Amino acid sequence: MISPALLATLTNLKNNRLLSGEAKSALAPFTGKTFTLPLAFASASRTFGNPFDPVYDDGHTLIRRIESEASLPYSTSTTFTKEPASDSC
Numbered sequence: 001m002i003s004p005a006l007l008a009t010l011t012n013l014k015n016n017r018l019l020s021g022e023a024k025s026a027l028a029p030f031t032g033k034t035f036t037l038p039l040a041f042a043s044a045s046r047t048f049g050n051p052f053d054p055v056y057d058d059g060h061t062l063i064r065r066i067e068s069e070a071s072l073p074y075s076t077s078t079t080f081t082k083e084p085a086s087d088s089c
Contacts, residue, residue, distance in 0.1 A: 002037060002066065006030055039064035039076060047079050055081050 009026055018026065047059040059081045066076075 003030070003035055006035060037076070038067040040067040042075060 009030070013023055013026060042063040042065050044060060044062050047056050047061045056079045059079055061077055061079045063075055063077050
């Protein structure tokens with residue numbers, strides 16, 4: 001089940017520009033908790049010039065939307081590296 005409080009917080013963050021500290025505080029109650037989000041594929045693309053870490057360059061980015069909330073404009077993105085992760089057993 002999708003948390004109504006989480007969706008309300010995401011709506012607030014989307015509609016109101018907050019300073020990074022304010023946004024972090026707004027999301028703090030959800031940090032470290034697990035939520036189920038049924039996601040539907042929206043698109044996939046190559047990743048170029050990723051600002052987070054050069055390891056993601058030439059990787060892929062997936063965009064998905066929250067499936068059960070079609071009326072809400074929420075989407076998620078996940079960036080994958082070019083090389084698959086190695087198993088370290």
